[in-house]
Amino acid sequence: MKVVLVTGASSGLGAATAAWLAASGHRVYAASRRGSVDPLSDAVPLRMDVDDDQSVGDGTEHILLREGRIDVVVNCAGYGVFGSIEDTPLPMAQAQFNTNVFGVMRVCQRVLPVMRRERAGLIVNVTSIAGELSLPFQGIYSATKFAVEGLSEALRAEVRPFGIRVVLVQPGDFRTGFTDARRTVPSNGGAYAERSSRALEIAARDERAGADPQQLARLIARIVGSPRPRFRYVVGPAAQEWLMRLRHVLPGQSLIARHFGA
Numbered sequence: 250m251k252v253v254l255v256t257g258a259s260s261g262l263g264a265a266t267a268a269w270l271a272a273s274g275h276r277v278y279a280a281s282r283r284g285s286v287d288p289l290s291d292a293v294p295l296r297m298d299v300d301d302d303q304s305v306g307d308g309t310e311h312i313l314l315r316e317g318r319i320d321v322v323v324n325c326a327g328y329g330v331f332g333s334i335e336d337t338p339l340p341m342a343q344a345q346f347n348t349n350v351f352g353v354m355r356v357c358q359r360v361l362p363v364m365r366r367e368r369a370g371l372i373v374n375v376t377s378i379a380g381e382l383s384l385p386f387q388g389i390y391s392a393t394k395f396a397v398e399g400l401s402e403a404l405r406a407e408v409r410p411f412g413i414r415v416v417l418v419q420p421g422d423f424r425t426g427f428t429d430a431r432r433t434v435p436s437n438g439g440a441y442a443e444r445s446s447r448a449l450e451i452a453a454r455d456e457r458a459g460a461d462p463q464q465l466a467r468l469i470a471r472i473v474g475s476p477r478p479r480f481r482y483v484v485g486p487a488a489q490e491w492l493m494r495l496r497h498v499l500p501g502q503s504l505i506a507r508h509f510g511a
Contacts, residue, residue: 251473252316253277254309256299256356257326258292259285261425262375262462266323267292269466270473278312281326299326299352309359319360321473323373324353327393329427331449332434333441334388341434342389349393354400361408368412371478373469374401375418378483378493385509386441386448405480416478418469419493421485422459428452448509460485 253270257263258279264287267279271291279286284296297308312319327349330341353374364370379387380394398417405415433449436442465484472478483493 251275251320252312252318253321253323253473254280254295254312254319254356254360255292255323255325256280256297256352257324259283261325261427262420262423262465263323263325264290265462265466266325266469269463269470270323273470275321275473276316278308280308299355300347302355305355305359309356309363313363318367319363320367320369321371321373322356322360323375323469324356325375326352327375329387329390329431330434331387331390331431331445331452332436333386333439333445336436336439336441337389337434341432345389346393346396349390350396350400353397357404361413364413365408365411370408370411370413371416371473372401372404372413373416373418373472375420375465376401378419378421378485378489380417380419381493382505384452384505386445387452402480414478415480416472417481418465418472419481419483420465421483421489421493422455423462423465423485424457424459425462428456444510451509 253275255263255267255277258267259281267277268287268290271277277292278295279290279292280295280297282298284294286292286294295308295311298304309319330337330345357372374397376394376397379391380398383391401415401417408415436445468482468484483490
């Protein structure tokens with residue numbers, strides 16, 4: 250049994266992951282702003298806002314007081330901003346980075362001293378295929394995922410001597426509440442209005458027809474149980490997985506732009 254902290258666990262990929270790991274026999278703390286959890290899940294609800302230093306500190310301290318250790322962290326907390334880069338207000342972009350990037354960093358900084366003491370641990374950072382192929386009109390969101398990829402590459406090298414592993418999971422489109430929770434930049438009939446509106450419809454359609462979140466949950470369970478996990482995993486609809494595998498051969502960025510009508 251491992252002690253696992255999953256952030257963003259009140260819904261979507263985080264909730265599916267927390268429930269699956271708990272059902273697999275691990276002691277799972279499902280962290281979210283609301284501190285809620287699926288009533289059918291065996292995960293323990295934990296109130297934690299990754300945007301807030303004190304909240305992250307209190308949440309991790311609560312786990313340590315009860316369990317004495319944290320073996321695995323799965324960073325799932327995040328959301329999307331949709332709109333042209335030109336039209337995106339700077340505070341809106343900064344808020345996106347605060348959750349998607351600095352939220353990951355806050356959690357890592359709190360758990361790493363504990364993992365170093367134990368000379369063992371696993372950190373799984375859930376990014377996106379948008380962390381390698383930027384999506385038009387989702388530039389700020391993509392930038393946050395690129396940032397977590399870079400942060401994770403450096404972190405992996407830094408903590409390896411302490412027996413700590415860092416893994417990236419890059420989901421494609423999944424059927425979750427991500428679509429409805431997305432924050433949209435008002436275009437106000439501007440230069441990008443027609444194209445961004447069409448791209449938003451395509452993104453929502455793809456997400457609602459996406460893969461089952463259980464697919465990602467099963468993958469993360471395998472990673473948690475693996476003595477030597479790879480650094481990167483892609484998971485999602487088959488076409489998106491193949492695009493990522495062939496991205497250095499195919500004109501991936503052009504295909505993405507064409508798909509979204511950009």
